[in-house]
Amino acid sequence: MKENDEMTNRTDTEAAPAKATIIDVAKKAGVSMATVSRVVNGNYPVREETRRKVQAAIDELHYVPNMLAREFNTQRSMTIGVIVPGLYNMFFSEVIDGIEDYVHRDEYSLLLCNARNDSKLEADSVATLISRNVSGIIVISPNTKNMQTRRYEEAVKQKPIVFIDSIRHLPHASYVANNETAGTEAALTYLYREGHRNILFVGGRDSDSYTVKEERYCQFMKRQEISQKKFILNIGEGNGVRTVDNTEEFMQTYLTYHRGEATAVFCCNDLMAVGVLNACKKLGIAVPDELSITGYDNTSLSRYVDPQLTTVDQNMKQLGQIAAKLLFEKIATGKDQSIFLQNKLIIRGTTGPCPQRD
Amino acid sequence: MKENDEMTNRTDTEAAPAKATIIDVAKKAGVSMATVSRVVNGNYPVREETRRKVQAAIDELHYVPNMLAREFNTQRSMTIGVIVPGLYNMFFSEVIDGIEDYVHRDEYSLLLCNARNDSKLEADSVATLISRNVSGIIVISPNTKNMQTRRYEEAVKQKPIVFIDSIRHLPHASYVANNETAGTEAALTYLYREGHRNILFVGGRDSDSYTVKEERYCQFMKRQEISQKKFILNIGEGNGVRTVDNTEEFMQTYLTYHRGEATAVFCCNDLMAVGVLNACKKLGIAVPDELSITGYDNTSLSRYVDPQLTTVDQNMKQLGQIAAKLLFEKIATGKDQSIFLQNKLIIRGTTGPCPQRD
DNA sequence: TTGAAAGCGCTAACAG
DNA sequence: CTGTTAGCGCTTTCAA
Numbered sequence: 001m002k003e004n005d006e007m008t009n010r011t012d013t014e015a016a017p018a019k020a021t022i023i024d025v026a027k028k029a030g031v032s033m034a035t036v037s038r039v040v041n042g043n044y045p046v047r048e049e050t051r052r053k054v055q056a057a058i059d060e061l062h063y064v065p066n067m068l069a070r071e072f073n074t075q076r077s078m079t080i081g082v083i084v085p086g087l088y089n090m091f092f093s094e095v096i097d098g099i100e101d102y103v104h105r106d107e108y109s110l111l112l113c114n115a116r117n118d119s120k121l122e123a124d125s126v127a128t129l130i131s132r133n134v135s136g137i138i139v140i141s142p143n144t145k146n147m148q149t150r151r152y153e154e155a156v157k158q159k160p161i162v163f164i165d166s167i168r169h170l171p172h173a174s175y176v177a178n179n180e181t182a183g184t185e186a187a188l189t190y191l192y193r194e195g196h197r198n199i200l201f202v203g204g205r206d207s208d209s210y211t212v213k214e215e216r217y218c219q220f221m222k223r224q225e226i227s228q229k230k231f232i233l234n235i236g237e238g239n240g241v242r243t244v245d246n247t248e249e250f251m252q253t254y255l256t257y258h259r260g261e262a263t264a265v266f267c268c269n270d271l272m273a274v275g276v277l278n279a280c281k282k283l284g285i286a287v288p289d290e291l292s293i294t295g296y297d298n299t300s301l302s303r304y305v306d307p308q309l310t311t312v313d314q315n316m317k318q319l320g321q322i323a324a325k326l327l328f329e330k331i332a333t334g335k336d337q338s339i340f341l342q343n344k345l346i347i348r349g350t351t352g353p354c355p356q357r358d
Numbered sequence: 359m360k361e362n363d364e365m366t367n368r369t370d371t372e373a374a375p376a377k378a379t380i381i382d383v384a385k386k387a388g389v390s391m392a393t394v395s396r397v398v399n400g401n402y403p404v405r406e407e408t409r410r411k412v413q414a415a416i417d418e419l420h421y422v423p424n425m426l427a428r429e430f431n432t433q434r435s436m437t438i439g440v441i442v443p444g445l446y447n448m449f450f451s452e453v454i455d456g457i458e459d460y461v462h463r464d465e466y467s468l469l470l471c472n473a474r475n476d477s478k479l480e481a482d483s484v485a486t487l488i489s490r491n492v493s494g495i496i497v498i499s500p501n502t503k504n505m506q507t508r509r510y511e512e513a514v515k516q517k518p519i520v521f522i523d524s525i526r527h528l529p530h531a532s533y534v535a536n537n538e539t540a541g542t543e544a545a546l547t548y549l550y551r552e553g554h555r556n557i558l559f560v561g562g563r564d565s566d567s568y569t570v571k572e573e574r575y576c577q578f579m580k581r582q583e584i585s586q587k588k589f590i591l592n593i594g595e596g597n598g599v600r601t602v603d604n605t606e607e608f609m610q611t612y613l614t615y616h617r618g619e620a621t622a623v624f625c626c627n628d629l630m631a632v633g634v635l636n637a638c639k640k641l642g643i644a645v646p647d648e649l650s651i652t653g654y655d656n657t658s659l660s661r662y663v664d665p666q667l668t669t670v671d672q673n674m675k676q677l678g679q680i681a682a683k684l685l686f687e688k689i690a691t692g693k694d695q696s697i698f699l700q701n702k703l704i705i706r707g708t709t710g711p712c713p714q715r716d
Numbered sequence: 717t718t719g720a721a722a723g724c725g726c727t728a729a730c731a732g
Numbered sequence: 733c734t735g736t737t738a739g740c741g742c743t744t745t746c747a748a
Contacts, residue, residue: 019516021725032735037727044728047733062512067489069725072430073740079469079490087455088658093445100445100472109486111437112470114458128467132437133426244662274662281664300446304602304632305663306639379741390719395743402744405717427741431724 020061029057040065071133080327081111081129081137083122085207089239089271090299091316095140095164098320106328108135117206117237119143119151126155136160136327141239144208160330162323167208174326175338176319180209180296183312183343184216187266187294190345192224195354196264196292200231202247202276203268204238210268213296217266231262238269247275248282255283263291263354270295270302273309277350288352298346307349314343378419387415398423429491438685439469439487439495441480443565447597447629448657449674453498453522456678464686466493475564475595477501477509484513494518494685499597502566518688520681525566532684533696534677538567538654541670541701542574545624545652548703550582553712554622554650558589560605560634561626562596568626571654575624589620596627605633606640613641621649621712628653628660631667635708646710656704665707672701 022040026033031054038044039054046054057063071077080103084092100110111134113125122143129137137159146152147168155161162174169175191199201217203210214232221231233254235247247267267273273295280287287293287307295302295311302309319341326337380398384391389412396402397412404412415421429435438461442450458468469492471483480501487495495517504510505526513519520532527533549557559575561568572590579589591612593605605625625631631653638645645651645665653660653669660667677699684695 023725033726034728034736035734038734041727045733050734064485064489066430066491066725068426068430068433068435068491069740070727072424072426072724072742073726073728075426075740077426087451087458088448090446090448090451093448093451096470097445097472100470104472109490110470112454112458112468114455114462131422131425132467133424241658244658278662278664300599300602301659301662304636304659306636381741391742392719392721392744393717396718399743403717408717424741427724428743430726430740431742431744433724 019066020063021066022063024061025054025057025063028061029054075133076135077133078107079109079111079132079134080324081113081125081132081134083113083115083125083129083137083139083142085115085117085122085141085143086239087114088241088243089269089297090301091269091297091314092140092239094299094316095320095323098317098322099138099324100320101317102321102324102328115143117143117239119145119206122146123151126152130155130159134159136162136331138162138164138323138327139166140164140323141207141209142166144206144211147208160327160334162327162330164319164323165209167212169338172336174330174336176322176326177338177340178314178319178343179340180212180343181216183296183314183345184213184266185220186343186345187296187310187312188217188220190347191264191266191292191294191351192220194264194292194352197224197226197354198231198262198264199226200233200262200265202233202235202251202265202272204235204243204272207238210238213266213268235272235275238272243271244275244278247272248278251276251279252282255279255285259283259285264351265291265293267293267295270297270299270309270311273311273350274301274305277305277309287350290355292351292354294351302346302348310348310351311346312343313346315341377424378421379424380421382419383412383415383421386419387412433491434493435491436465437467437469437490437492438682439471439483439490439492441471441473441483441487441495441497441500443473443475443480443499443501444597445472446599446601447627447655448659449627449655449672450498450597452657452674453678453681456675456680457496457682458678459675460679460682460686473501475501475597477503477564480504481509484510488513488517492517494520494689496520496522496681496685497524498522499565499567500524502564502569505566518685518692520685520688522677522681523567525570527696530694532688532694534680534684535696535698536672536677536701537698538570538701539574541654541672541703542571542624543578544701544703545654545668545670546575546578548705549622549624549650549652549709550578552622552650552710555582555584555712556589556620556622557584558591558620558623560591560593560609560623560630562593562601562630565596568596571624571626593630593633596630601629602633602636605630606636609634609637610640613637613643617641617643622709623649623651625651625653628655628657628667628669631669631708632659632663635663635667645708648713650709650712652709660704660706668706668709669704670701671704673699 022033025036115122156172295309298311298313302311380391383394473480514530653667656669656671660669
């Protein structure tokens with residue numbers, strides 16, 4: 001912390017005033033604490049005049065109910081846990097925004113855990129959230145390893161859980177996922193119709209969402225009788241601070257040696273697509289005239305770059321809202337649900353017809 | 359939810375086994391619950407043999423302490439609250455990442471509130487967090503109105519709070535802030551040295567960070583004896599989904615009528631800078647040859663666009679970590695601290711020498 | 717080194 | 733409509 005420019009210290013002397021409890025309010029208002037509780041929660045009838053007296057006492061004492069006591073008493077915390085793999089992809093922020101929006105309406109709070117793309121940290125987060133007695137958990141893009149092994153088997157029995165964008169479906173959990181298979185198909189079909197035959201696939205590691213897309217890509221290419229083996233690129237960590245840069249470096253090298261072999265690149269997310277786009281700029285490869293690029297997600301980022309990214313919209317905010325909705329339903333009824341959303345191809349500036357070969 | 363493609367329902371039948379309490383363990387181990395508590399917390403001496411007996415009972419019953427009960431009892435929850443104005447500016451994600459990183463090491467959890475750029479919602483969030491008995495609160499870019507009025511006066515007495523990037527300093531709180539005045543000065547000086555005299559200021563509403571910069575901008579221009587009144591632009595909400603687009607639209611109109619009047623634009627954050635950049639692209643204004651642009655923050659976004667943004671680095675991750683550190687220190691010792699960090703100008707592609715006039 | 721017991725602040729029967 | 737009361741599960745004096 002060498003950058004400190006100035007630093008002041010002082011100790012707080014004023015003792016914080018003891019927080020008023022429900023008993024203080026009851027005394028001041030001359031009623032029982034049960035009545036205060038009723039006024040606060042509005043769950044039982046209270047005579048209007050009594051209500052006003054109590055409310056006055058509450059205001060005067062600045063009474064704020066002690067949630068810890070309430071939640072302990074009822075043995076259910078009005079809080080839901082959210083686990084994200086990282087915070088450097090706007091995709092997650094936008095999903096969280098949707099969750100927060102929904103959850104907040106019901107006066108729930110949101111406990112956020114960052115799994116940092118680490119299966120162990122993700123599992124730890126689940127344990128933490130459970131011991132904190134959250135009402136339920138939403139896991140965004142769960143780690144592939146954890147879904148394959150039995151890591152979630154116990155958790156799912158103890159707490160309502162909904163998974164966002166997981167292909168593997170364990171029993172006793174709800175799911176909301178984009179139909180990334182169809183989305184991939186749509187993007188590839190579009191590129192195909194534009195005349196592209198040699199399409200690169202850029203994916204990463206440790207997320208089901210790359211696997212799904214890769215599978216569809218392979219099927220698609222096989223169906224079109226296009227060989228594609230050498231056209232699958234893996235740039236590693238796909239959601240980190242370094243994803244764009246890594247992709248850019250990787251592609252710069254790759255394209256230096258393989259320029260012209262492919263006329264289009266399908267990327268598993270917008271971050272990767274921006275990396276590819278930037279590599280092209282560095283190498284003077286015209287986009288989309290020489291090379292078309294598609295992203296995936298339709299994060300804000302895809303509209304910020306130039307040309308704007310052709311991409312597949314996952315409607316993150318809605319994704320988050322629906323996840324929250326399913327979670328609440330699971331909490332209320334115990335019912336699991338699975339919802340698949342259709343992805344929409346958004347055609348913008350990074351794609352165009354396949355260039356003529358001579 | 360018309361996009362539903364498939365939907366499955368099933369009800370979970372398995373009843374979760376009643377959770378073992380400390381009393382169950384005590385009975386099974388033939389000791390008092392106080393002893394079990396001591397074993398669990400390891401805070402008082404327990405004879406080794408007793409310890410083993412208790413541990414055996416714990417294992418056998420799969421006993422997990424009830425955090426809700428513990429926190430209620432001790433009246434302190436191992437959780438800290440974070441309030442952000444929004445999630446659509448990477449600035450916030452990166453700060454949160456820093457906070458989460460620090461907080462997680464001490465086994466604390468993070469309660470996230472999204473104030474949605476709304477002073478009322480921000481105030482509500484504070485109340486919620488206090489009633490949840492968080493150990494402390496970090497407010498990122500607090501709302502100007504709330505800092506001016508006495509909104510935080512009570513809160514600050516009840517809970518340790520640290521404010522990130524607030525200029526107004528209430529007593530009884532800690533602060534970590536970037537020296538945005540100096541950062542602004544650095545950017546403007548740099549532009550000045552490059553020959554720019556007519557420098558536009560692009561700011562927004564409801565955040566101290568815009569105010570600080572605007573003040574310094576005015577001072578700077580006055581000192582250089584440059585009039586600047588008509589050069590201050592306010593694009594409204596500066597952290598939303600629409601910020602880039604709004605700025606772009608606004609600037610497109612503005613530049614259509616005022617092209618050539620200014621040769622440089624100072625923007626209060628990277629989002630705005632990208633908006634200006636995109637407006638230039640639409641209008642065929644060469645950046646930086648005809649117009650130079652500086653951003654502020656150095657979010658990842660500033661490296662994704664082309665040309666890359668010249669901007670002022672706020673080192674968000676460090677900012678978050680320091681805030682967490684100060685918060686823990688305040689919790690432990692009651693001491694307030696204020697730390698100012700120096701911002702570093704990062705010169706990249708959107709700035710250059712002032713074009714020659716004829 | 718251990719046990720007994722007093723709450724923490726609130727909700728929810730139950731009784732009136 | 734309102735009051736009384738019994739806990740929720742745990743920590744922590746205090747006494748042994």
